[in-house]
Amino acid sequence: xxxxxxxxGPLSVPEGAIASLNCxxxxxxxxxxxxxxxxxxxxxxxIMSIYSNGDKEDGRFTAQLNKASQYVSxxxxxxxxxxxxxxxxxxKFGGTYKYIFGTGTRLKVLA
Amino acid sequence: xxxxxxxxxxxxxKSGTSVKIECRSLDFQxxxxxxxxxxxxxxxxxxxxxxxxxxATYEQGVEKDKFLINHASLTLSTLxxxxxxxxxxxxxxCSASKxxxxxxxxxxxxxxxxxL
Numbered sequence: 001x002x003x004x005x006x007x008x009g010p011l012s013v014p015e016g017a018i019a020s021l022n023c024x025x026x027x028x029x030x031x032x033x034x035x036x037x038x039x040x041x042x043x044x045x046x047i048m049s050i051y052s053n054g055d056k057e058d059g060r061f062t063a064q065l066n067k068a069s070q071y072v073s074x075x076x077x078x079x080x081x082x083x084x085x086x087x088x089x090x091x092k093f094g095g096t097y098k099y100i101f102g103t104g105t106r107l108k109v110l111a
Numbered sequence: 112x113x114x115x116x117x118x119x120x121x122x123x124x125k126s127g128t129s130v131k132i133e134c135r136s137l138d139f140q141x142x143x144x145x146x147x148x149x150x151x152x153x154x155x156x157x158x159x160x161x162x163x164x165x166x167a168t169y170e171q172g173v174e175k176d177k178f179l180i181n182h183a184s185l186t187l188s189t190l191x192x193x194x195x196x197x198x199x200x201x202x203x204x205c206s207a208s209k210x211x212x213x214x215x216x217x218x219x220x221x222x223x224x225x226x227l
Contacts, residue, residue: 043204044155045220049214084164088154092214097143099216103154
């Protein structure tokens with residue numbers, strides 16, 4: 001059973017702080033990892049994709065991947081109230097086109 | 112860009128009726144489309160993978176006779192919920208992958224189905 005796990009939260013951080021979101025996955029053969037943001041009632045929107053070990057930065061967002069430990073994380077710097085949403089981790093397992101989504105972490109940024 | 116649309120954005124129907132949801136890739140060709148379902152406060156669950164011109168592959172536990180998927184062209188896939196019941200009420204989201212680029216999926220805006 002291929003699984004993707006996230007802490008459901010809510011994770012509350014004050015405005016301007018760094019929010020750290022974590023995700024673990026079960027299949028060592030996974031190659032592609034994605035972070036999506038989903039506002040209530042809306043479809044997910046892609047924030048970051050990461051394929052190699054290490055860090056990948058895009059504006060206020062940094063994705064970190066550690067394949068040996070089978071985890072991927074997302075850091076949001078200078079968190080804003082508009083960042084309040086559910087963050088979904090998705091993993092594309094090796095040999096398939098399919099994504100497996102985690103249950104999502106609800107982030108609340110307090111003004 | 113990579114824009115995916117869905118129609119309708121919301122639909123209310125009576126129990127026992129059938130509902131068709133369309134998913135279109137507007138500016139690219141999508142050889143593979145995916146259909147997800149999301150219940151309140153839950154994550155996206157993949158229902159089926161649809162390839163243009165062939166039968167859809169359904170995930171375990173998804174009734175293929177109830178959720179009919181057709182992917183007749185490189186820009187259009189449809190999901191028909193047959194004999195809908197209140198427990199089918201959910202948020203249905205499609206995604207599409209560009210031909211030759213199977214790592215990324217581009218998501219549509221979703222369709223909210225309410226069955227009375």
